[in-house]
Amino acid sequence: xxxxxxxxxxxxxxxxxxxxxxxxxxxxxxxxxxxxxxxxxxxxxxxxxxxxxxxxxxxxxxxxxxxxxxxxxxxxxxxxxxxxxxxxxxxxxxxxxxxxxxxxxxxxxxxxxxxxxxxxxxxxxxxxxxxxxxxxxxxxxxxxxxxxxxxx
Amino acid sequence: xxxxxxxxxxxxxxxxxxxxxxxxxxxxxxxxxxxxxxxxxxxxxxxxxxxxxxxxxxxxxxxxxxxxxxxxxxxxxxxxxxxxxxxxxxxxxxxxxxxxxxxxxxxxxxxxxxxxxxxxxxxxxxxxxxxxxxxxxxxxxxxxxxxxxxx
Numbered sequence: 350x351x352x353x354x355x356x357x358x359x360x361x362x363x364x365x366x367x368x369x370x371x372x373x374x375x376x377x378x379x380x381x382x383x384x385x386x387x388x389x390x391x392x393x394x395x396x397x398x399x400x401x402x403x404x405x406x407x408x409x410x411x412x413x414x415x416x417x418x419x420x421x422x423x424x425x426x427x428x429x430x431x432x433x434x435x436x437x438x439x440x441x442x443x444x445x446x447x448x449x450x451x452x453x454x455x456x457x458x459x460x461x462x463x464x465x466x467x468x469x470x471x472x473x474x475x476x477x478x479x480x481x482x483x484x485x486x487x488x489x490x491x492x493x494x495x496x497x498x499x500x501x
Numbered sequence: 502x503x504x505x506x507x508x509x510x511x512x513x514x515x516x517x518x519x520x521x522x523x524x525x526x527x528x529x530x531x532x533x534x535x536x537x538x539x540x541x542x543x544x545x546x547x548x549x550x551x552x553x554x555x556x557x558x559x560x561x562x563x564x565x566x567x568x569x570x571x572x573x574x575x576x577x578x579x580x581x582x583x584x585x586x587x588x589x590x591x592x593x594x595x596x597x598x599x600x601x602x603x604x605x606x607x608x609x610x611x612x613x614x615x616x617x618x619x620x621x622x623x624x625x626x627x628x629x630x631x632x633x634x635x636x637x638x639x640x641x642x643x644x645x646x647x648x649x650x651x652x
Contacts, residue, residue: 433612440609455643459590462583462612465640482639489632490615493605500603 357384358412363395365420376480392423418447507534511561513545542573568597
């Protein structure tokens with residue numbers, strides 16, 4: 350039997366709404382999900398955090414990113430674009446968790462190959478369904494090794 | 502509520518036994534998603550091309566791919582999908598025996614939604630299918646045929 354995910358993957362949540370952050374954290378606690386979770390408040394902060402950890406602190410680097418779309422300074426889609434254009438970050442697994450039901454936003458998100466697009470309004474007030482999916486997801490999928498560089 | 506009509510799933514798998522195991526797990530979990538099976542990357546490419554050409558109602562929204570297949574392997578197919586203007590948005594999961602870091606790297610570099618190992622699946626792929634079943638019920642799929650108007 351090959352090794353099953355033992356170390357819970359680090360999660361980055363990029364969300365400007367404090368209430369939504371609290372609700373998400375509450376859902377994680379309720380479901381006894383122990384993944385280390387780091388919060389950034391907007392896209393710019395998210396990007397800087399990702400670049401910093403992947404460059405200098407790989408053990409802390411997130412394996413999974415969850416982002417809101419509507420945020421100040423740099424919104425979620427702008428962040429996603431920056432991630433996909435960054436050599437070190439482009440492989441990242443990204444889920445969108447947003448109020449936007451706009452087809453244009455979904456189109457752009459999938460065009461930038463999000464792993465999945467989730468609507469906050471579908472999550473109830475408690476984000477339980479989103480957290481359940483993410484918990485199911487990380488336990489089943491294989492994550493790429495953060496340091497791995499393919500041979501020349 | 503996002504949960505609407507079960508999305509069409511395409512399974513690309515050359516191993517007959519694995520196909521049977523996959524279908525059995527589908528049945529066991531009472532999964533009603535329309536499932537189309539093709540046997541290698543080339544057949545998948547031809548099938549997808551035809552679906553997209555005809556804007557077929559059966560066009561898959563989610564593709565599950567093995568890696569090691571004759572004619573065109575899973576990573577080659579994924580590369581073609583990502584290079585195609587119409588298909589590049591497709592949600593793709595790998596379901597493979599390969600635990601090779603090079604394969605995982607390439608798959609995530611081509612932005613698979615998730616990479617799953619067959620050997621982890623025990624109980625006949627049940628875990629993989631449970632995840633996929635959970636996944637499609639929760640996430641929003643992009644509208645087929647949507648073209649964003651010029652900004």
